[in-house]
Amino acid sequence: MSHEDHSLDSLSQRLIALEQANRRLRWAVILGGLLLPALLLHGCANSPPPTLELPSKMTLETLQIRDANGRVRGSLDADGLTLFDQRGKRRLEMRITEEDVPSIRMMDGQEQPRLSVTVTKDHIGIAALDGHGKTRLAWEVVSQGPRLTLHDESGKTRLAVQMEGDLAELTVRDSQNRSRVRMGSVGNEAGLYLADADGNQRAQLQVNKGEPALLFRDAQGRLRAEFVLDRSGPGLTFADESGKPRASMSVDREASGFAVWDDNNQQRLKVVVQRNAPLIGLLDEIGEPRLRMIVDDNGANFALFDAEGRSIYQKPDP
Numbered sequence: 174m175s176h177e178d179h180s181l182d183s184l185s186q187r188l189i190a191l192e193q194a195n196r197r198l199r200w201a202v203i204l205g206g207l208l209l210p211a212l213l214l215h216g217c218a219n220s221p222p223p224t225l226e227l228p229s230k231m232t233l234e235t236l237q238i239r240d241a242n243g244r245v246r247g248s249l250d251a252d253g254l255t256l257f258d259q260r261g262k263r264r265l266e267m268r269i270t271e272e273d274v275p276s277i278r279m280m281d282g283q284e285q286p287r288l289s290v291t292v293t294k295d296h297i298g299i300a301a302l303d304g305h306g307k308t309r310l311a312w313e314v315v316s317q318g319p320r321l322t323l324h325d326e327s328g329k330t331r332l333a334v335q336m337e338g339d340l341a342e343l344t345v346r347d348s349q350n351r352s353r354v355r356m357g358s359v360g361n362e363a364g365l366y367l368a369d370a371d372g373n374q375r376a377q378l379q380v381n382k383g384e385p386a387l388l389f390r391d392a393q394g395r396l397r398a399e400f401v402l403d404r405s406g407p408g409l410t411f412a413d414e415s416g417k418p419r420a421s422m423s424v425d426r427e428a429s430g431f432a433v434w435d436d437n438n439q440q441r442l443k444v445v446v447q448r449n450a451p452l453i454g455l456l457d458e459i460g461e462p463r464l465r466m467i468v469d470d471n472g473a474n475f476a477l478f479d480a481e482g483r484s485i486y487q488k489p490d491p
Contacts, residue, residue: 258282 238247240259248255253268266278279288285306291298301310307328312321318336325331325348333344342357351372356365364379369392377388389398395416400409408423417438422431428447435441439460445452455464457480465476477486 234250236249237245240246244257244259244261246257246259248257253266255263255267256265258264260282262280262282263284264280264282266280267276268278269275275292277290278286281287281304283304285302285304287302287304289298289300289302295316296313298311298313300308300312303309303326305326307324307326309324309326310322311324313319318338320333320335322330322334323332327348329346329348329350331346331348333342333346335342340357340359342355344352344356345354347353347370349370351368351370353368353370353372354366355368357363361383362379362381364377366374366378367376368374371392373390373392373394375390375392377386377390379386379388384401384403386402387400388396391397391414395412395414397412397414397416398410399412401407405425406423408421410418410421412418413436415436417436418434419436420431420433423429428445430443430445430447432440432444433442435458437458439456439458441456441458443452443454443456445454450467450469452465452467454462454466457463461478461480461482463478463480465474465478467474472489475486475488476484479485
């Protein structure tokens with residue numbers, strides 16, 4: 174064999190060996206690619222889950238909360254918490270004022286406050302407002318007691334309910350802020366009071382210590398009529414424009430009657446029925462009887478008296 178043939182044979186053997194080595198390398202790469210993910214998954218399954226360490230303190234000027242569409246729905250800053258609707262309108266605010274007064278405000282879709290809550294040391298208040306910013310309902314608790322007020326569209330108080338100690342009272346006012354109806358209870362007394370357009374009390378219904386009474390007053394506040402039911406029985410009294418009683422009717426256990434007074438507050442006429450015996454009497458200006466008519470078990474009797482009270486005429490004769 175020539176030297177040239179020997180070189181060719183040696184080169185052929187080297188190529189065959191190199192091809193075999195490449196073939197083994199490809200198989201190793203393929204097996205490695207198949208086994209490596211399995212080994213990684215096995216290692217992950219047996220390894221403890223990673224822990225997320227959060228910082229113990231966070232310092233932020235503003236924290237915003239966004240929905241899935243990226244819209245801001247909540248904001249927290251040094252002033253307080255604000256919540257927004259889907260249109261970005263403020264709908265709820267929680268604040269602590271510079272005077273350290275916590276407050277909550279709820280707004281409508283136009284960002285107009287409609288409900289507010291405030292709390293202080295001596296006051297708790299809830300206010301409901303209309304679309305124009307006018308308070309229409311207010312509820313508060315103060316040191317004296319709770320109070321509820323209703324307001325008209327101009328903001329004037331039209332109805333108020335309050336409690337203070339033993340007093341519970343309801344007041345209704347007109348558009349001129351004058352008290353027209355007042356109803357209350359304190360101690361053993363309860364009453365209903367009605368006033369005219371000038372604010373003068375004109376009618377009163379009350380119960381005091383179990384005795385009801387109905388009173389009517391004129392525009393000057395003078396008592397003109399009174400109906401009372403006391404322990405003795407019912408009674409009705411009428412007074413003149415000066416407030417003096419002029420006529421009365423009453424019923425008690427013993428009798429029922431009617432009486433008339435003059436403008437000097439002197440009784441001048443009385444009509445009484447007592448034990449089925451009717452009596453009519455006329456009196457002079459000093460209250461002395463001058464005429465008497467009576468019907469009793471002995472029959473009818475008629476008598477006239479002088480200024481000294483002496484009988485000057487009587488039938489039947491004594």
